[in-house]
Amino acid sequence: MSTHTEADILVIGGGVVGLSLAYGLVRGGDRVVLLDEGDDALRAARGNFGLVWVQGKGLGQPAYARWTLKAAAAWPAFAAELRERTGIDVELSQPGGLTMCLDDNELAERAAQLQRLRGEVGPDYPYDVLDGDAVRRLLPQTGPAVAGAVHCAADGHTSPLRLLRALLQAYEDLGGRYVPGGRVEAIAHRAGGFEVTTGGATYASSRLVLAAGLGNRTLAPLVGLSAPVKPNRGQILVTERLQPFLTHPTLYVRQTGEGVIQIGDSKEDVGYDDATTLAQLSRIAARAAKCFPLLEGVNIVRTWGALRVMSPDGFPIYQASTQCPGAFVVTCHSGITLAPQHAGPLADWIRGGEEPQETRGFKAERFDHVPTH
Amino acid sequence: MFRRIEGQAPRRTIAIEVEGREVNAREGDPLAVALLEAGVERFRDTPVTGAARAPLCLMGVCFDCLVEVDGRPNVQACMVTVREGMRVRLQHGARRLEPAR
Numbered sequence: 001m002s003t004h005t006e007a008d009i010l011v012i013g014g015g016v017v018g019l020s021l022a023y024g025l026v027r028g029g030d031r032v033v034l035l036d037e038g039d040d041a042l043r044a045a046r047g048n049f050g051l052v053w054v055q056g057k058g059l060g061q062p063a064y065a066r067w068t069l070k071a072a073a074a075w076p077a078f079a080a081e082l083r084e085r086t087g088i089d090v091e092l093s094q095p096g097g098l099t100m101c102l103d104d105n106e107l108a109e110r111a112a113q114l115q116r117l118r119g120e121v122g123p124d125y126p127y128d129v130l131d132g133d134a135v136r137r138l139l140p141q142t143g144p145a146v147a148g149a150v151h152c153a154a155d156g157h158t159s160p161l162r163l164l165r166a167l168l169q170a171y172e173d174l175g176g177r178y179v180p181g182g183r184v185e186a187i188a189h190r191a192g193g194f195e196v197t198t199g200g201a202t203y204a205s206s207r208l209v210l211a212a213g214l215g216n217r218t219l220a221p222l223v224g225l226s227a228p229v230k231p232n233r234g235q236i237l238v239t240e241r242l243q244p245f246l247t248h249p250t251l252y253v254r255q256t257g258e259g260v261i262q263i264g265d266s267k268e269d270v271g272y273d274d275a276t277t278l279a280q281l282s283r284i285a286a287r288a289a290k291c292f293p294l295l296e297g298v299n300i301v302r303t304w305g306a307l308r309v310m311s312p313d314g315f316p317i318y319q320a321s322t323q324c325p326g327a328f329v330v331t332c333h334s335g336i337t338l339a340p341q342h343a344g345p346l347a348d349w350i351r352g353g354e355e356p357q358e359t360r361g362f363k364a365e366r367f368d369h370v371p372t373h
Numbered sequence: 374m375f376r377r378i379e380g381q382a383p384r385r386t387i388a389i390e391v392e393g394r395e396v397n398a399r400e401g402d403p404l405a406v407a408l409l410e411a412g413v414e415r416f417r418d419t420p421v422t423g424a425a426r427a428p429l430c431l432m433g434v435c436f437d438c439l440v441e442v443d444g445r446p447n448v449q450a451c452m453v454t455v456r457e458g459m460r461v462r463l464q465h466g467a468r469r470l471e472p473a474r
Contacts (some may be wrong), residue, residue, distance in 0.1 A: 259420050
């Protein structure tokens with residue numbers, strides 16, 4: 001038996017990007033239905049590292065750096081708002097973050113990147129370069145192998161799982177409807193609206209947002225859009241809970257609010273395989289132990305792999321369809337960092353407001369002459 | 374609370390140290406069993422809420438019987454066998470790390 005549901009906006013994809021948008025849309029007053037897959041879906045939002053990260057992002061695309069800076073600045077109010085609505089503490093902490101470098105060349109390379117970025121973005125772009133002793137003064141448990149670090153005062157971290165739960169709860173409390181467990185089978189565009197079929201049911205709306213992560217690749221062309229995203233695997237290790245010792249997040253090692261040390265990261269082009277490999281896990285663990293030698297005897301309790309959603313240049317795609325007006329595609333790599341911008345300015349744009357200044361260049365046409373395979 | 378099943382072959386008694394106090398154990402027993410027989414009911418307090426924990430599964434799965442053994446924290450007491458002179462401490466909260474040398 002089939003059912004039919006009407007909404008103002010359908011959002012496809014219940015990861016952190018889809019939920020941030022859906023929350024922003026329902027907060028703005030729209031009737032929203034969010035269609036999500038089941039627990040067997042590829043879920044970047046449930047496997048990611050949880051950084052709210054600014055440093056290094058946007059080289060060659062200063063608009064992206066500015067968009068990221070705005071997101072980081074919006075995070076404290078966003079976390080407070082979610083806590084007020086849901087009672088969930090997303091464990092946001094933005095004390096500044098570090099990228100540890102194990103030799104002088106690595107440090108010089110990082111520092112040069114950040115200098116170029118500052119040149120592109122503006123003199124206020126926040127970062128400073130710390131030598132090994134300065135790092136050890138800031139984080140006394142840093143090992144002697146660390147040659148230095150790039151520090152950025154805007155960086156921080158949050159609990160990605162608590163964030164996802166808070167977004168879903170806030171969304172549902174405001175009347176948003178969450179429909180999990182089905183894969184979208186068809187999207188039809190007719191008479192100024194959209195009809196989406198999943199699990200024998202149909203959903204109709206005047207607007208449609210594709211936020212399906214890697215799934216956007218096949219969904220976008222159904223509504224005249226393009227999202228040539230590909231998977232990139234990261235592997236993560238987590239330790240037993242430990243007494244707090246790491247006051248600042250680093251790019252590869254952070255301590256969660258509950259004491260767990262989370263260790264990443266790897267970048268592997270292995271298609272849709274989200275398994276772990278001993279070779280990568282041991283490399284990741286060895287690097288963490290070099291940065292923080294006191295981790296050497298600590299027990300690892302879980303490891304996993306997850307797939308990033310990467311466009312050919314790593315920057316987002318935010319686009320409205322001209323062929324099927326009312327359809328939008330949203331995809332990015334940094335769904336955690338950008339959550340406040342997606343719930344705020346981007347959701348406002350989808351509701352009919354002005355497109356944010358920073359996102360206007362992030363259209364898929366830029367890949368038209370780039371091979372995507 | 375816990376009673377040993379009758380009719381087992383007799384085994385040598387050895388001494389271990391629990392929270393600085395000498396406790397008798399049977400050679401070959403898992404540490405968790407020796408602690409339960411010695412009347413220890415609160416093996417540890419959890420890191421987040423401080424709730425009391427004791428062994429649940431006794432087969433290495435639940436990680437609730439974590440104790441410190443000879444200075445090594447977060448050891449599953451059900452997965453190690455008692456040894457003469459073994460020093461055991463009960464855990465409070467999360468594992469403490471030795472600072473870098």
